[in-house]
Amino acid sequence: MEIEVSSRNMKFLECFSSHTRVKMIELLGVQPMNIKSLSEALDIKSPIVTRHIHMLEEAGIVRCETTAGKRGMQKICYLQLTHAMLLFQGAPAQPQPILSNRYFVSLPVGHYSSYQIKPTCGLASDTQMIGMCDDPRYFADPEHVQAKVIWFGSGYVEYRIPNYMVNNETPESLEIAMEICSETPCTVNHLPSDIYFTINGNGIGTWTYPGDFGNSRGLYTPEWWRKNIQHGLMKTIRINKQGSYIDGVQVSNVTIDQLALAYDKEILFRISCSETAKNCGGVTLFGKGFGNYNQDIEVTLRC
Incomplete structure (x- = not known):
């Protein structure tokens, strides 16, 4: 902004x-x-x-x-x-023109299109567990689309984000906001996690979860949930003409043009934690009805 x-x-x-x-x-x-x-x-x-x-x-x-x-x-x-x-300097005398179009999508955390994960892992809706804990097979269960929280020790989940651009539009920025933390119990201070983000095959950057949050109950976490993972931190990824940013801090030089966004192709967004990462603490994603932010993965594309 x-x-x-x-x-x-x-x-x-x-x-x-x-x-x-x-x-x-x-x-x-x-x-x-x-x-x-x-x-x-x-x-x-x-x-x-x-x-x-x-x-x-x-x-x-x-x-x-x-x-x-x-x-x-x-x-x-x-x-x-x-x-x-x-x-301060070089600011236009008149307000800048409003971007022509803004496309918004709220993507439930259970609506991933592909995955490759290792335990510990699991899924839950807002009312119950989906399948058994630490069994990756349940990530293929048809009920996975109902998941409001998912977690895994290493590997990735990938989402297909719908792209509603028209063929004469040029993307200016892409913003993705989500509540996320490591897979390990969030109260363990010495277990951070290196979480890596990829869009259309382009490595956007890594965010290291510090591992020192989550010791209080999530504002929206259901009463029946008794696991240590209660809530995460809100992270916002933004890619524009200048580069890629996480919470306003530049993490790479990958620009919106390099993502090759096209009106007839969906956007592939991958969240991963590698077994070979310096800090392999896994990933937990919180959706609407869990954690501290009552939202799913929110995507805004501006053209």
């Missing part, structure tokens, strides 16, 4: 003039929180927190969802914006 430093964008820029709002962004960067939790963490009253959150929402930095809590409804706050670039 590019933000021109001008009076037209004061709502966005003013968000960073407050130590309280910056601290909120810092806290939400670790995990989603409700208004009460933010109030306690910041030691300020809930109405003040609500006013700050409203300002961050208007700027597109934070998004909120109202859900049922133990004592009525509660507002859960999420960090929506992962990165932004401020344009």
Whole structure:
């Protein structure tokens, strides 16, 4: 996201003039929180927190969802914006034109098209396990499309992302967001995992899961789930004309043009962890109804 430093964008820029709002962004960067939790963490009253959150929402930095809590409804706050670039010099006098088209797909984690994995491994819907744990054969079970969480010790899963471009469009950026962590119990600090992402056969880059999150229950994880893997971290992959990024940090020079996206071909997205990786901690993917983010794998293609 590019933000021109001008009076037209004061709502966005003013968000960073407050130590309280910056601290909120810092806290939400670790995990989603409700208004009460933010109030306690910041030691300020809930109405003040609500006013700050409203300002961050208007700027597109934070998004909120109202859900049922133990004592009525509660507002859960999420960090929506992962990165932004401020344009100081050479910024256009007029707002930049809106991209002609934006294609969005929400892909359930169980809708992989191919896989090659080794235990430990398993799948579960939001109500029950699918097959038996540590038996890769169940990844071929027809019920795998119902999975809301999947995990494996090494190998890969690959997704076929539908491509709705038309034949005269040129892709400008591709963004993929998901909640992910290692396969190992997330409370084990010394077991990180090198997770590698590939699109259309192009290696985008590696993200190393630190292995020091997940010691609290996932906000959306079902009550029946008793395994140590409770939630992961939200990761956003973005490929544009300049290169490939994970959470705004460039991880490779692979550009959107190198992906060879074509209107008549789907996009192949692979998530893997190699047995030969320095940190082979496996992969866990959380979908809607599990973890801390009530979403599946969200894909946005801009042309």
